[in-house]
Amino acid sequence: MRSIEAVWLLSLIAGVLAGQSAPSPFAGSEACGTCHEDISKSFAKSPHHAVDVDKKRGWEGRACESCHGPGQKHTESASADDIRNPAKLTAAIADKGCLTCHLNQPTHIGRLQSSHAKDQVACTTCHKVHANGPLGLVARKASAINEQCASCHLNASAQFQKPFHHKLPEGAMSCVDCHNPHGSIRPASTQIFAANEPGCLRCHGDKRGPFTFEHAPMRFEGCGSCHEAHGSANPRMLARQEVRLVCLECHANLPTVKTSGVLGVVPPAFHDLRSPRFQNCTVCHQKIHGSHVDRNLLR
Numbered sequence: 641m642r643s644i645e646a647v648w649l650l651s652l653i654a655g656v657l658a659g660q661s662a663p664s665p666f667a668g669s670e671a672c673g674t675c676h677e678d679i680s681k682s683f684a685k686s687p688h689h690a691v692d693v694d695k696k697r698g699w700e701g702r703a704c705e706s707c708h709g710p711g712q713k714h715t716e717s718a719s720a721d722d723i724r725n726p727a728k729l730t731a732a733i734a735d736k737g738c739l740t741c742h743l744n745q746p747t748h749i750g751r752l753q754s755s756h757a758k759d760q761v762a763c764t765t766c767h768k769v770h771a772n773g774p775l776g777l778v779a780r781k782a783s784a785i786n787e788q789c790a791s792c793h794l795n796a797s798a799q800f801q802k803p804f805h806h807k808l809p810e811g812a813m814s815c816v817d818c819h820n821p822h823g824s825i826r827p828a829s830t831q832i833f834a835a836n837e838p839g840c841l842r843c844h845g846d847k848r849g850p851f852t853f854e855h856a857p858m859r860f861e862g863c864g865s866c867h868e869a870h871g872s873a874n875p876r877m878l879a880r881q882e883v884r885l886v887c888l889e890c891h892a893n894l895p896t897v898k899t900s901g902v903l904g905v906v907p908p909a910f911h912d913l914r915s916p917r918f919q920n921c922t923v924c925h926q927k928i929h930g931s932h933v934d935r936n937l938l939r
């Protein structure tokens with residue numbers, strides 16, 4: 641916000657040098673309210689109203705102008721040419737205005753590089769700054785967030801209709817439980833919680849290591865090597881119809897469909913893979929996510 645003020649100060653000085661008189665370029669929020677009554681009223685209930693009442697932020701009594709720029713000239717002319725409307729700027733420039741105050745928030749570290757920013761999905765595509773309620777600044781309800789994301793991500797959203805899925809359609813969870821809408825340094829902008837670990841562990845803490853005996857793909861490929869996080873036709877949201885087919889993608893002497901190349905060892909010879917006894921691998925290899933006591937993940 642300091643840098644914005646600096647820019648305006650410069651343009652003000654330029655005006656003075658050009659021989660114009662220099663009344664305060666700011667009109668104050670109250671003045672705006674005389675003509676924009678509805679916006680003014682709903683704004684009074686929005687979290688941004690903090691900007692209007694808090695001395696420390698430098699915009700006391702003129703919060704409207706923290707986003708719209710100095711408005712004295714516009715209050716006199718009532719002309720659209722004399723006021724900044726972020727909706728008429730490119731996403732990148734409009735976003736910069738928001739980020740003068742919001743860049744330092746820890747949840748916004750990835751913002752400038754995120755694919756939302758690159759693809760011109762502006763802050764104001766998702767946040768309606770004057771409004772309140774379910775479609776206001778932040779959609780508080782999971783179902784409202786899901787609807788918003790689904791409006792562009794039809795495919796991802798449809799995957800939650802498969803028989804085994806996280807309970808998004810039921811409104812118990814939302815896309816932002818797993819994705820940071822502002823971008824992150826992990827693939828697909830997935831959420832990061834403590835220490836750069838995948839966001840899945842926030843809810844599935846029992847899968848968190850360190851285990852004495854790790855199962856290699858947990859560390860190197862992550863949960864997605866065996867599970868389809870959005871939804872799956874298979875129980876436990878597994879990537880294959882049967883547990884053994886998941887395992888044999890990596891633990892077999894067969895040409896495999898895996899492209900990642902993280903191959904495990906072939907099961908020892910006593911595993912008769914044609915016998916039903918050996919087909920449900922996790923009956924014996926119970927600690928498939930890692931074990932504290934057994935190298936072969938048996939207990």
Ligand code: HEC
Pocket residue numbers: 667668669671672673674675676704705708710711712714715716718719720721723724725728
């Ligand atoms: C005297 C009445 C009046 C006052 C005071 C006033 N406005 Fe406006 N404002 C208007 C009118 C009328 C329009 C519509 C102009 C048009 O569409 O040509 C408008 C349009 C706007 C727009 C949209 C511009 C665009 O590009 O479409 C913004 C943003 C705006 N005002 C912000 C403010 C802010 C911020 C303040 C206080 C600093 C303010 N207004 C004070 C009358 C006023």
Ligand code: HEC
Pocket residue numbers: 669672673676679680683688703704705706707708725726727764768769770
């Ligand atoms: C946090 C930034 C921010 C603040 C604070 C803010 N506005 Fe806006 N305003 C916007 C954005 C962004 C738009 C573009 C429309 C949109 O995307 O919602 C806008 C649009 C407008 C418009 C154009 C008409 C419309 O609704 O699209 C008017 C008028 C306006 N604002 C007036 C005000 C007034 C009056 C205040 C103070 C009471 C205010 N704004 C405070 C960001 C802000």
Ligand code: HEC
Pocket residue numbers: 641687688690691699706707726737738739740741742763764767769777778
């Ligand atoms: C002048 C500084 C400033 C600017 C510019 C600004 N904000 Fe904010 N914003 C704040 C403050 C202060 C809050 C109140 C919450 C807090 O204390 O952090 C806030 C809160 C928010 C929230 C969270 C509300 C909540 O309920 O938690 C969102 C979303 C938001 N702003 C989006 C935007 C967007 C989008 C823009 C650009 C159109 C913008 N802000 C511009 C200062 C600013």
Ligand code: HEC
Pocket residue numbers: 735738739742745747748751756761762763764765766767778779785816821822
């Ligand atoms: C793709 C939609 C989307 C875009 C684009 C977006 N946001 Fe958000 N934002 C959200 C959602 C959804 C939440 C609620 C997150 C939650 O509840 O965990 C949120 C939360 C916030 C919050 C509240 C604090 C936090 O980080 O959780 C702020 C502040 C905020 N956004 C500012 C911005 C700013 C500034 C921009 C542009 C630089 C922006 N947002 C772009 C969807 C978006």
Ligand code: HEC
Pocket residue numbers: 754755756759761765766785788789790791792793815816819820821823827828829830
């Ligand atoms: C206005 C349309 C729009 C909305 C709304 C929207 N997105 Fe996006 N999103 C895009 C575009 C465009 C891309 C970039 C192209 C792509 O990868 O599909 C993208 C990319 C992504 C990606 C993948 C790539 C990455 O590395 O970040 C994720 C994950 C994502 N969005 C999640 C969300 C979530 C969660 C929400 C709701 C909070 C949301 N999106 C809302 C348009 C949107």
Ligand code: HEC
Pocket residue numbers: 786789790793796797806808813814815816817818819827828830864869870
């Ligand atoms: C349980 C956690 C989780 C939830 C909830 C979730 N995602 Fe994802 N999403 C992921 C993971 C993990 C990936 C990465 C998949 C991969 O590339 O292996 C991903 C990938 C994506 C991608 C990029 C790849 C693609 O499929 O195009 C998009 C876009 C996306 N998710 C959107 C969404 C949207 C929209 C929602 C809400 C309707 C959502 N996600 C909910 C975990 C989740």
Ligand code: HEC
Pocket residue numbers: 805806807813817818839840841842843844863864867869875876877878
């Ligand atoms: C916000 C909390 C939350 C997050 C984050 C989360 N999950 Fe879940 N997960 C749940 C809940 C709750 C259930 C069980 C209830 C249900 O059916 O929705 C579940 C169920 C599952 C199941 C199926 C278990 C069964 O018994 O059928 C798998 C597999 C799973 N999650 C994997 C993941 C993966 C992989 C990620 C990260 C990409 C993830 N989860 C992120 C809350 C979460």
Ligand code: HEC
Pocket residue numbers: 840841844847855857858862863864865866867876878883886922923928929
């Ligand atoms: C090597 C493959 C593999 C990887 C990697 C993997 N899982 Fe699993 N997971 C399985 C199998 C197989 C089952 C089913 C076990 C059964 O039915 O006996 C399962 C079951 C689950 C279940 C439901 C039963 C339970 O133990 O709670 C959850 C939840 C789960 N996994 C979460 C995760 C999470 C979170 C990650 C990443 C941190 C992950 N999985 C990584 C193979 C894997």
Ligand code: HEC
Pocket residue numbers: 855856857861865866883884886887888889890891902903904905921922925928935936937
């Ligand atoms: C994405 C590939 C992948 C999948 C899927 C996978 N594994 Fe593994 N597994 C590995 C790798 C890599 C190792 C480490 C092998 C090594 O150290 O040579 C390993 C190790 C093991 C070990 C311990 C062997 C040792 O000596 O360290 C057992 C037991 C095992 N896997 C069983 C399973 C079972 C059962 C499944 C199915 C639920 C499964 N694996 C799925 C890649 C995979």
Ligand code: HEC
Pocket residue numbers: 884887888891904905906907908911913917918919920921922923924925936938
């Ligand atoms: C009846 C119980 C049982 C079933 C079912 C079973 N295993 Fe095993 N598996 C074992 C035992 C016991 C060992 C340890 C052998 C040893 O100590 O030499 C083992 C070892 C392994 C190893 C480690 C090999 C090495 O050299 O370190 C792999 C990999 C493995 N099993 C994969 C699988 C796969 C894949 C399946 C399902 C197709 C499966 N197992 C089903 C009992 C079982």
